Amino acid sequence: MGLGRDPEDVVTAIKLGADIFDCVVPTRMARNGTLYSGKLTSSFKFKSKFKKGRLNIGNKSFKKDFKAIEKNCDCYTCKTGFNRAYLHHLYKTKELLYYRLASIHNLKFMIKLCEEARSLILKI
Ligand SMILES: [Zn+2]
Secondary structure, three states: OOOOOOHHHHHHHHHOOOOOOOOOHHHHHHHOOEEEOOEEOOOOOEEOOOHHHEEEOOOHHHOOOOOEOOOOOOOHHHHOOOEHHHHHHHHHOOOHHHHHHHHHHHHHHHHHHHHHHHHHHHHO
């Protein structure tokens, strides 16, 4: 439904009562080098070290960044040790593996964001 460009947009939609999302944006963003990062706080606000919760893996700053995309992410990409530097390399060289790994992370990120929102709503 066109949401998902910014994780914060999804949080805002949830606050307004939306409970079903269907959008190609997380995988499209992944394919174009944008990876999501951040989390929902207990006060239902989205926080991230990166502007709008998005990092552009093509940026030079990730060339020697050997951290996972997201520290506590349990997606296949992050938990099996694919780091930002390697993903930067895969993205720059247009390796097909990049597109799959990035899409896996962004989809899992959105699933986790909605699970956190659901959990917070149930505590209200
Ligand atoms: Zn991940």
